[in-house]
Amino acid sequence: MIAPDWFREDRLPHIYCTGCGNGTVINCTLAAVEEMGWKRNETAFVSGIGCSSRAPGYILTDSLHTTHGRALAFATGVKMAKPDLNVVVFTGDGDLAAIGGNHFIHACRRNVDMTVVCMNNQIYGMTGGQGSPTTPLGAFSTTTPYGASEPAFDLAELAVAAGANYVARWTSYHVKELTKAVVTGMQAPGLAFIEVRTQCPTNYGRHNKLRRVPDMIEYLRSHAMLVDKYNRLTAEGKPVPDGIFTVGELVRRSRPAMGVKR
């Protein structure tokens, strides 16, 4: 196991389903925390409600498991009261972009100094597979039995537009790249947003002909395109295949930030 000093081993195995990507994202985030050399008593994890939001429960630090959608609001409070703490937020696509959408854009606008890791499985996993604001067009879920008919949010682009200092996107297949992105995000002052496309075999895969865990990973791998390549293709006016999403670093800048360590 990675980062054994940070896991609450007495709580393992965790509640996640077989092959759920959330476990991988916890591994990568804790590997990044170790690389940063942070101390446990100087680090706090904050989350809302959802499968993804259970992550801090498996980590040996102080944590806040807050109400649905409010992780960023609580984290803002923690950071403003104690700027010396390292604050990391785990959140899900529903938690962050549906009920918590307002907090998301304002945390980015304020550029509060923290690291936000969003496990975007494009579904409400915990409550049984209802469609979320990131469920792709045409995807099946319990609330979109004929295929989703609404366009989806691109969370990373949303964070860029709202003002976060560092924004990256990877998938739960790209473990090394993801760990590096989380480290870079933790080093950057201001809000660092890392979207991770993860697999939810139980409530997304099962409805979308991706029942086996490796099928979902293969889907993520084959639909991810480096942002540089995407920009080159679009600049040359070449077509981009359907269903492709960009991965890599989307923005790194130094807008004024709040709650930076003194």
Place this chain on the structure above:
Amino acid sequence: MKLVIDESRCKGCNLCVLVCPYGIFGEGTELNSRGIVSPVLDRPERCTNCRLQALYGRMLCGVCQMICPDQAISWTDEKPFEPHRVEVEF
């Protein structure tokens, strides 16, 4: 070093089978006492990390451990030291 799967944690997702560049993990066939089909290891001494971790003093590759959603993969020291004849095919 020796590669081990902690069967009290593994849920049998086979992601390690998918990522190992040496094909060290193979899909298992038998249920263990927890009712889970854990992967089987094929000549794990070929793993870069098993061979070279002590020499380099750091983790090498380690992708299987990183992607394992259930924190089930680790390396243990072999005691007493067991020399292996290792053949790595490229």
